[in-house]
Amino acid sequence: MHDPDPADIAVIGAGIIGVACALQLARQGRKVLVIDQQAPGMGASYGNAGHLATEQVFPIADLSILKRLPAMLMDPMGPLRLDWKYLPRALPWFIRLLLNLRPASYQRTVEGIRALNEASLGAWQRLLASIQRGHLLREDGSLLVFEHTNSRTAIDELQRRMQAQNVPVDFWSGDAIREVAPQLSAQIQGGLFFPGTGHFLDPYRLVCELVDAANANGVQFLQRQVLDARVEGDGVSVSTDQGTFAARQVLIACGAHSARLTAALTGKKVPLDTERGYHLMLPHEQQRLPFAVTSLERKFIMTPMAGGLRLAGTVEFAGLDRPPNMARAWQLHRLSQGLFREDLSAEDATPWMGFRPSLPDSLPVIDRECDGKVLLAFGHQHLGLTQAAVTAEMVGQLASGAPALSGLPALGPYRLGRF
Numbered sequence: 001m002h003d004p005d006p007a008d009i010a011v012i013g014a015g016i017i018g019v020a021c022a023l024q025l026a027r028q029g030r031k032v033l034v035i036d037q038q039a040p041g042m043g044a045s046y047g048n049a050g051h052l053a054t055e056q057v058f059p060i061a062d063l064s065i066l067k068r069l070p071a072m073l074m075d076p077m078g079p080l081r082l083d084w085k086y087l088p089r090a091l092p093w094f095i096r097l098l099l100n101l102r103p104a105s106y107q108r109t110v111e112g113i114r115a116l117n118e119a120s121l122g123a124w125q126r127l128l129a130s131i132q133r134g135h136l137l138r139e140d141g142s143l144l145v146f147e148h149t150n151s152r153t154a155i156d157e158l159q160r161r162m163q164a165q166n167v168p169v170d171f172w173s174g175d176a177i178r179e180v181a182p183q184l185s186a187q188i189q190g191g192l193f194f195p196g197t198g199h200f201l202d203p204y205r206l207v208c209e210l211v212d213a214a215n216a217n218g219v220q221f222l223q224r225q226v227l228d229a230r231v232e233g234d235g236v237s238v239s240t241d242q243g244t245f246a247a248r249q250v251l252i253a254c255g256a257h258s259a260r261l262t263a264a265l266t267g268k269k270v271p272l273d274t275e276r277g278y279h280l281m282l283p284h285e286q287q288r289l290p291f292a293v294t295s296l297e298r299k300f301i302m303t304p305m306a307g308g309l310r311l312a313g314t315v316e317f318a319g320l321d322r323p324p325n326m327a328r329a330w331q332l333h334r335l336s337q338g339l340f341r342e343d344l345s346a347e348d349a350t351p352w353m354g355f356r357p358s359l360p361d362s363l364p365v366i367d368r369e370c371d372g373k374v375l376l377a378f379g380h381q382h383l384g385l386t387q388a389a390v391t392a393e394m395v396g397q398l399a400s401g402a403p404a405l406s407g408l409p410a411l412g413p414y415r416l417g418r419f
């Protein structure tokens with residue numbers, strides 16, 4: 001470590017989580033260095049569905065999925081896919097997922113997600129206002145629609161469960177939906193409207209705006225692959241493919257790639273895996289929807305964005321190394337057929353795949369280890385965009401060594417030590 005002027009904090013990972021944290025830390029007067037192997041925002045944060053999904057307070061799986069699982073896994077183009085060659089590696093993760101469905105663990109997860117989600121909108125409003133970019137977030141709510149009359153029971157049950165968790169939710173009839181979203185077809189029988197949600201107009205631009213603000217606050221960005229990191233003496237040493245950097249603290253915010261560096265720094269193994277997801281961007285589809293619409297039966301979301309309509313979803317268990325199967329992205333266009341009065345145009349559409357960073361209890365790790373030298377913020381699964389701003393506020397307090405977080409969710413459910 002020969003760096004004459006080491007950073008206070010080296011942030012590894014320039015996705016939405018790392019960049020939001022870097023800006024927060026710089027504003028607290030810290031000298032921040034962000035290291036990413038790619039340009040900022042090119043990981044999962046590039047292509048997500050842009051949904052501020054504060055209504056999603058339930059874990060990624062519940063007991064009802066077990067019944068549907070075999071049929072879902074047999075369908076190679078279904079919403080859930082397992083690459084069978086990946087099964088041996090994924091098995092321990094699945095076992096933990098199942099164990100987390102036990103009532104006490106399930107309840108802990110719901111409370112943990114809910115605490116973050118309830119703080120998310122306010123945190124985003126503060127962050128966007130601070131960079132004068134409030135217009136990037138549309139606070140127009142979002143809708144979950146159903147087409148089959150026999151789905152009504154499931155919708156009513158979901159509404160009841162969400163109300164029990166204080167999630168603002170209203171039932172809308174098919175006609176009420178078509179009044180607000182006239183392009184949707186008569187196939188839609190009704191749905192749940194979530195007034196406390198919203199969507200971002202361009203998730204990638206959002207990262208770029210935060211990078212600009214971080215730069216203006218003195219944050220330095222470096223494009224390097226981090227190979228190793230160690231706690232050494234009074235700080236940490238971060239080895240990259242182009243040299244070693246010293247810092248007083250390090251923040252691991254590498255999304256789905258965070259497990260290896262966490263183990264190197266803390267000695268603890270974290271059961272992080274990835275749920276690969278896809279999107280298909282339809283650039284010629286402007287003004288089709290007033291807000292994000294999810295289909296209950298078809299299991300994907302459609303979000304109106306600055307660059308067109310984004311169809312997104314699907315969960316694929318195939319690890320970090322296998323190439324994407326873009327047929328799954330194109331499948332999203334087929335899935336949209338019948339939902340609109342006129343089918344969507346796929347002209348000039350672009351497919352994309354990204355790695356959701358997922359832990360088997362559906363909660364992120366947000367914590368401080370090694371006497372505060374190591375900070376952790378990863379594993380936000382389907383909700384990293386939603387929870388980025390509140391995560392940054394929590395990391396800001398953790399970095400300053402505050403004994404307990406004030407005005408923010410308590411750390412308990414997110415601690416690394418739960419594994």
Ligand SMILES: Cc1cc2nc3c(=O)[nH]c(=O)nc-3n(C[C@H](O)[C@H](O)[C@H](O)COP(=O)(O)OP(=O)(O)OC[C@H]3O[C@@H](n4cnc5c(N)ncnc54)[C@H](O)[C@@H]3O)c2cc1C
Pocket residue numbers: 012013014015016017018035036037038039040041042043044045046047048049050051052053224225226227253254255256257258276277278279312313353354355356357377378379380381382383384385386387
């Ligand atoms: C299809 C899809 C739809 C989604 N929709 C939504 C949604 O609507 N709402 C929502 O809230 N969330 C959504 N998500 C989830 C959300 O996108 C993620 O939770 C979030 O982007 C994670 O952010 P991150 O910063 O942790 O990870 P990333 O954005 O993946 O960033 C991690 C960064 O770490 C870097 N990195 C990794 N290893 C190294 C290394 N060794 N050295 C240097 N750099 C490294 C990577 O290059 C990357 O840039 C969706 C995800 C997908 C895939």
